[in-house]
Amino acid sequence: MFMRRLRAKLVVPVVLLTASTGLITPGRAAADPPPEPTTNPWQMRHWPQTQPWQEGEPLRTWSLPGTDGPTPVDPQNYELPDTMTWDDYKRIPGTTWNDPNVKGSVRTFRGALVLLDYPDQPFVVTQPKNSTIYGNPQLVSDIPRAQVAQFYKDFLNTPNELNRGHTIHEYWMEDSGGRFGIELGAFGAYRMPNKSYQYGIESQMQRGAGCPAGETCQRNLRTDARAAWIADVGEETAAQYDFIFYLSAGQDESATWQEFGEMKFQSKEDVNDDFGPPDPALPNWNNTRYVEWTSWAASSNIWPNATQGSSTQAESSGMSTYAHEFSHILGIGDNYNNPYSVPARRAYSGPWEMLDRGTFNGPGGPHSRWLIPAVGGSSMGAQHMLRNKLKLGIVDEQNVLRLSREALGSSGVVVARVTARAAQQGLAGVNVAMGTGDLAAPCDVNTDPLCDGRGYQNYTVEVVDRMGFDSFTPDSGVLLAKTKNQDAAPFIWTVDANPQDIDKVDFVRPDGTPAKMTIGDYRQLSDALFHAGVDSGSEYEYVDTANRLHFYVLDVQRDRRGILSYTVAVRSLDGAGPHVRGVKAYPTVSLAPRPGSWSKCVVPVRNTGKAAPVTGHPEDVTAYVGSDVYRVAASTRARGWTTWVPNAVTTAKFGQTVPVTVYVKRDAGAVRSAAVQLTATSESDPTKSATTSCIVL
Template sequence: MRRANRTHQLRRAFTAAVAVVAATALLSGPGIGPAQAGPGTRAAALDPVDPQTWQDQETMTWDDYRAVPGANWADPTRQPSQRKLRIALVAADYPDQPFVITQNRGSDLFRNPQVAPVARADVSRFYADFWGRPSTLNHGHTVHEYWMEQTNGRIGAEFTPFGPYRLPRKQFEYGLNDIGQNGGGCPAGSTCNGNLDADVDTLWRAAEGSDVRNRFDLVLRVYAGYDETSVWQEFGEMMFQTKEDVPDAWGPPDPNLPNWVRSRYVDWTSWKAGSQLWGSSSMRQGESSGTITHEIAHTFGIADNNNNPYVSPYRRVGSGTWDVMDRGSFNGPGGPHNRWVVPAAQGAAMPAGQTLRSKLKLGHIAEAQVLRLSREALRTSGVAVVTVKARTAVPAARDIQGVRIGMDRDLTPACDINTNPLCPGSPVYNWYSLETVQRIGADSFTPDNGVLLAKNKDAETNTCGYTCFTWVVDANPQDIDMVDYYRPDGTPVKRTIADYRQLNDALFHAGTRSGSEYEYVDTANRLHFYVIDRRVGADGVLSYTLGVRHLDGSGNSVRGVTAATSGSPTGSPTNGGATCTFAVNNTGRYVAGGQAHPEDASAYLRADVYRLSATVAGQGWTVTLPNALTTAEFGRTVNVRAVATATSGATQTGRVTLTARSESDPSRTATATCQVAR
């Protein structure tokens, strides 16, 4: 697989620099930073056309949220067109663990709750409203909103509260019977084999009737205390240097037991953290968890797509921050280390949107919004060029929000997941996907705006060392080299190569000098992907013009190109650069035939992709191309730019030569010249 010819060192330096200003940049518009400005904003000649300004989750706040233009999916009166999920919210506490939300502000061991106490009798209603109705406390965002947004109004959700009920056993008798613990750390005289779901449902049926479950599509069991997924690290290795340092306050009510216990991913956490239940796809969640949308998705019949990033051999994450079925379920203000707050209004409070693969599996996107292509058909049809609108935006008629490129088989060479942490597992992927991510709606807390390229499997099988089905192609696969947390003694702990935040900078971007890549070649699978251009509509919605072709065939269409200078140069070569504009004309001719795509793709086969290069003659002169790619439909002309700069000692004039070369037929080239003076 070939990558564009720019060094990782320069790219990393640029990306690190723009990441520092990302938090400010992303406040300037609906998910678009200042260098990615909307209509009416004039950029400097030498500015990158699409700089990568990714933002880490830890720096995000609720101010980073941007609404989806033209839609208020949180409106509780807006009814779904297909189905409203009827969710029973059944709340239960323990003899030894009251609801955190009923205690005085900041009074428990975990420094919660963050708000004034709620009466026990009101807890069920409190959480039904917290997840179901817009309010100041949830910053106006609900589970109903998420599902309406992701399905374009097809599916909504409503919560009916029940309880609270008092469980018959102590909290740890359920929590220490959890994933990977097998009852370890159980205090003497107790039996840590409780079944929370069964006990909650028994109490619920006794109170409401044996048929109460039949009145609902889903049951959400909210239990008092914490979801272990949100506290095992923060109140384990981040708080205590070693397991022997865990004090009695964080230990069990049995002096003969250690103050630590095994957790799912690591050998130890504090007993108090490890005794909590682990959130589950059976729809049970602690008070600290905000991953309700993720658990609801499981009920539609889709698996997790996440790894264990904490143990060796490290195995790279599948889709990371970009999908609710991976650790994108942890997206939200403050990032993953702020998931322990009660109520759950920070990390995980707004999970990522759904990738194209997830939406297709779940039936949450209309076929009209998906262009289906075939790798084999591209060989005979020629290059396809398509404009792809942001996946979270409201689609208009004929908008494409995802491209699917099927493959009859995966030709990727085998690799070893036990020795290569970036290995995508067995070569059994069925198709590629292309989609545009914009930081609006649920995607507000994804790290970047750009193009998401991924390989996908139809089956949800363990071929990556974990169950996986989407493998995001990382435009920056080198180690992101960021601190995860600091140990109590101040030692920094870096994010492992398998950490999901390694994909923060994974998106592709248009143009040169973006800090990312504008093309990707899968040599084994004979596909070349192009990010050609980007635009922001009058409504603030982001779209990218993308291309894909087969390396071994260009189809029946006739290819051709001419180039000419278009007008006089503008600007100053010694003050920001002088811009030469060139007209590139597609002189080819569309010829149909051999186009066995899964659908009629002829509308997207009527263009060519051209690679641009430029030189400048004259001592002390340099030339820069803002974009190394362009596209034009047959018979159409597009304008491209080259920017010339000169030193104070440069010759009086310089001569810029632009070359445009067809990617489909490299023998078809054209040149044009432009004279600039300082």
């Protein structure tokens, strides 16, 4: 009845790229109205054509055929990160997490921001606009070196126009519900004793290649940086800080290897001297992390990373990079794949998680992360998923419903209302522990790119809404995942409601050839969320036969303040619990529509069952087992009439009567009236079923 996977895009300006491409105006504070659309800062003046992520599609609306047709309960209108702009940001009602005067209720961490530059690489923001080979800096320039430390401290952690009011402190306060805050002290800039590429070219990424003759690469940046800092401030001052952010002058390799490699040059032999090394005996290309080659210049940039107590970033590293690396400092590992690996492997948690490619979220998406200052992709990263919030201790146990897979068979179906994680209110999610481990049959990651690798201990259910730092996630809906207790990647595996290839262009090569997103690209999970109702473009249920679990998305709610929540359910395939199950449906009457139009029947359905006491879960679940889930179907034999049920599953508490809606359409030439049959069947006990009629006159 509907076209599957219909999408909606936000329209953004399409601008041809030339050497004279302009700049956007400085950002406004988050509370201000958005500026008028202007040239996007991620338009690379080096490219001869408009890139796909700068193009939008008209917003589509949903409607069943016919006059005044009904619409799906919860249509999926995802947006790729690439087309997002600052207009996508939505404030969380009733919050001011960016207030620097409000401290974390559990802890406010003190971080030292230590700035480093090099004999061959000054801080980019001290240079004239667009003066580097990358076209940076943009928005700001010519800052005196003595003021750079204060500039970056303010850019990262003081609400202002350039960062649009968003800070590292704000991220952690929002993500933790006010538990964790961040304070920064700034130091430097300190001139390193070696050239920038002597630190950037190292064994893991470049595999020993690309170091100019007569020079020593693979230098330890932390060793030299800490020595300079301690020489300046002393050990006593340094000991006052909980961690260190080393901020390196220039670009980072993570944000440049592709944009200034295969996206700019057709082949490695095409890399020009501007992006080549100072040693003419070396080629202009070099090894990089994920693929065979990039330009030598991109390969010589540092790659952000963290060790115990410190992390390294560059000027192009967005605010999300700092949140990502600080997560490592707090003890959580990486959970991302190589999107270009052979054999291919699907992304693990994708844009929904800070420790995966949710780090890349922000206006302009992944290919805008080379900007300096970093106001595009990686400037507004995703929150942590439920598994990591639990590990970090930034969600209250009372706000997480903990279930046991083994106990579900004896307790019966569990029904709960889960609120969007950005709202930090109500139930934050559900964790289903699989006590005897993942029962799914083995799969081979070498032959199946969608193989999750098995070995999981839990399922989690949570809700994402596009607000706050989650504004730059691709969709709002229900996020289902398998998780491990230990950080053995993948330790979070997003269950993809649409696992088929998303079939989108990633970029256009210099010769005009489109390059599609790989099956391992994290944006393949842009449409992964589950939605309520039928014909949404997504799915409303998920069955894991091997692990004997059935998950449901039953309904969607958005309150007057705009807070999103979903009613979800999970049951065992191996038992319905001790409750008495029953259902009754009552007949009703409705007025017939005009020919070619729709009308609706509202049929009362009653849960005639009775609850019984249950045990066995990690916590008391009495408040969540007092309901049943019913499968709903409708039909008619009347000539020229059509039925449509917007929600194929519904829920009712024991003793409760709920309305079930059926839409009916009368075609031209149809008989004047129709009898519509509606059947409601218990998912817990399919022998309990009720059928009634709606007479449409």
